[in-house]
Amino acid sequence: PVSTSVARTAADALNAKASALSVGYKPVHPHGDLYATLLGRLSSALSESGEKSGAARDRASGRNKSLKRQTPLVNAGYAARMAAVSHAVGRFVLAHHSDSLRGPCEDVDGDRKPINIVLVGCGMEVLGIWASALSSCPSLVYVYEIDCEQICTAKRLALRNAGFVSGASSSHREGAGSTAIRLSGTTSFRALQSKQQQKIPDFIPAGGSHYTLMASDLRNVSSIRKAMLNASFDHSYPTVVVSELVLAYLGQSYSNKFLEYISSEVCKAKNSLCFAYEPIGAETPAPG
Numbered sequence: 001p002v003s004t005s006v007a008r009t010a011a012d013a014l015n016a017k018a019s020a021l022s023v024g025y026k027p028v029h030p031h032g033d034l035y036a037t038l039l040g041r042l043s044s045a046l047s048e049s050g051e052k053s054g055a056a057r058d059r060a061s062g063r064n065k066s067l068k069r070q071t072p073l074v075n076a077g078y079a080a081r082m083a084a085v086s087h088a089v090g091r092f093v094l095a096h097h098s099d100s101l102r103g104p105c106e107d108v109d110g111d112r113k114p115i116n117i118v119l120v121g122c123g124m125e126v127l128g129i130w131a132s133a134l135s136s137c138p139s140l141v142y143v144y145e146i147d148c149e150q151i152c153t154a155k156r157l158a159l160r161n162a163g164f165v166s167g168a169s170s171s172h173r174e175g176a177g178s179t180a181i182r183l184s185g186t187t188s189f190r191a192l193q194s195k196q197q198q199k200i201p202d203f204i205p206a207g208g209s210h211y212t213l214m215a216s217d218l219r220n221v222s223s224i225r226k227a228m229l230n231a232s233f234d235h236s237y238p239t240v241v242v243s244e245l246v247l248a249y250l251g252q253s254y255s256n257k258f259l260e261y262i263s264s265e266v267c268k269a270k271n272s273l274c275f276a277y278e279p280i281g282a283e284t285p286a287p288g
Helices: 002-022 032-052 053-060 074-097 125-132 147-160 221-230 252-265
Strands: 115-119 143-148 165-169 181-188 210-214 239-244 273-277
Touching: 002 032, 002 074, 002 210, 032 125, 032 147, 032 273, 074 115, 074 147, 074 239, 074 273, 115 125, 125 143, 125 181, 125 210, 143 147, 143 165, 143 221, 147 181, 147 210, 210 221, 221 252, 252 273
Parallel strands: 115 143, 115 239, 143 210, 239 273
Antiparallel strands: 165 181, 181 210
């Protein structure tokens, strides 16, 4: 089933990224220590939520709660993957919200305008939360994360346990369909200042950004469109959409429809970007 395989893939990716960081790779800049701390804390929180629910542990965090070291080749590959994706998203945020831009965050006539960060097939990644911290005006950043139901359920519990989303509300009503918002609130980094943390990052942002986690069928454009509408997504803001090894799981026909939707309805504002870290160049099977 898609739900089981994708959930386990998300858990494997989280473990593999943590493994690459644990052997000394530092692929994320700037504030790579913040990213590493966020990733480690979410991984721990996922295990904590799994201890309370065996089903959640088996579906999302795996049976082995300890870090599983990867081979040198896998570590290098994941380090390159983290470097490419974080660089693209970080450049987007800093291009719109660097400290050198004119005017305070509240100045509607200033250079800083609201921006959207959309992670499709977000898994257990902390990229959106890390990227929002790069902004000189976090209150003008809107982070949207979309994935299947099982992953969103596990991630919602992990984010709450980690304390990364404050003022959070969720919707999981029977009969609400597969597009209900699973978590919405403001990103928070206060938990990283706890004395219980083994390492406190050198940089901890003071403000928070808008955060929304949505469950949707990525093979169904109508499902994604409804989820974005429910989340009050504003396509007039510059938007970066990130697909990190997601389209490969959808298949060509679904991927084409997804990309058409992103280009026509999501990345409509000037200076928007769709960044797809995906395998390319596969030969098209001959007809018949």
